[in-house]
Amino acid sequence: MSLTFTPFDLGPVRLKNRLVMAPMQQYRGAPDGSATAYHPLHYGRCAEGGIGLIVVESTAVASNGRLFKDDIGLYADRHVAPLRAVTDAVHAHGVPVFVQLSHGGRKSHPPPGERLLAPSALAFDGDYGVPASMTPQDIAAAVQDFADAARRAVAAGFDGLELHAAHGYLIHQFLSPLSNRRDDAYGGCGAGRARFAREVAEAVRAAVGPGFPLSLRVSASDYVESGLTPALVTEAVEALQPCGIVAVHVSSGGLLPVPPAHSRPGYQLDWARQIREACGLPVIAVGGLHRRSLIESALADGQADLIAIGRPILERPDFMTDKLASVAFDG
Structure with a gap:
């Protein structure tokens, strides 16, 4: 029996199969951060293709935290109605939909007059520039931004949230010793570096209430020595578990602008397995997992509970349908 097409529960949300549409930037947001007419059409079409869960692209919690100038956001009440059109379009096909909430930190494109912020005044590269080290007031404001965006996500009809703590964005910047050189309560040891993530998760949980699913996206490695490892990430995840995290x-x-040494299909599976075994939470694996045989073995071997797929679905939204599964997964 195929594990791929068996149901799975993320808290109170039942998925009809183990396949997740990974959050992928669409670069189609309005200048004011609103979703456009493109988004319900895009996500509705992807939901029609047979996926178990859709995670909407990185959605900014603050205007100074947009990853790109055409990102969508949830940092103002005006963003709720356009995203309600997205959730309605996905729900019309019986598919649950989460939204990924993010702040880019030093990898943001703030509008004129707003500051580039980060845990420490360390630039990602020469293009982004040197950020300002966040003050306690800046940190408190960012935590509130996540909570406010979460509250709007509930109003927009999302079934759950994914907190973006990966890919070098703000929460990741606090977690990694390579980007967090603070000597206050938000730096130093692992518990200090995880404090911002914990406060964000606590504030979000308070905003959405008990039982609303929260997942966490993490980067298991920074690809250089002295950076994050699965063990360090597990410590951070465990600090957030009281907030009701349902999946990692x-x-x-x-x-850092450093590529992985290898990016073969499934190259992140061992990291997923390590975190799954250490923290005891369901894990979503991602990274070149496009062949049915590889997906089945990852699920059967306990490397992951769910599999996220990105680019193939953008190219072919019906990639996951049962009638095409044998072609799509084995081609």
Whole structure:
């Protein structure tokens, strides 16, 4: 029996299969951060293709935290109605939909007059520039931004949230010793570096209430010595578990302009397995997992509970349908 097409529960949300549409930037947001007419059409078409769960692209919690100038956001009430059109389009096909909430930190494109912020005044590269080290007031404001965006996500009809703590964005920047050189309560040891993530998760949980599913996307490796490892990430995940995290979405990299040494299909599976075994939470694996045989073995061997797929679905939204599964997964 195929594990791929068996149901799975993320808290109170039942998925009809183990396949997740990974959050992928669409670069189609309005200048004010609103979703456009493109988004319900795009996500509705992807839901029609037979996926178990859709995670909407990285959605900014603050205007100074947009990853790109055409990102969508949930940092203002005006963003709720356009995203309600997205959730309605996905729900019309019986598919649950989460939204990924993010703040880019030093990898943001803030509008004129707003500051580039990060845990420490360390640039990602010469293009982004040197960020300002966040003050306690800046940190408190960012935590509130996540909570406010979460509240709007509930109003927009999302079934759950994914907190983006990967790919070199703000929460990741706090977690990694390579980007967090603070000597206050938000730096130093692992518990200090995880404090911002914990406060965000606590504030989000308070905003959405008990039982609403929260997942966490992490980077299991920074690809350089002295950076994040699965063990360090597990410590951070465990600090957030009291907030009711229902799944960990395991990716890697993004903190530094350093590529992975290998990016073969399934290259992140061992990291996913390590985190799954250590923290005891369901894990979403991602990274070149496009062949049915590889997906089945990852699920059967306990490397992951769910499999996220990105680019193939963008190219072919019906990639996951049962009638095409044998072609799509084995071609």
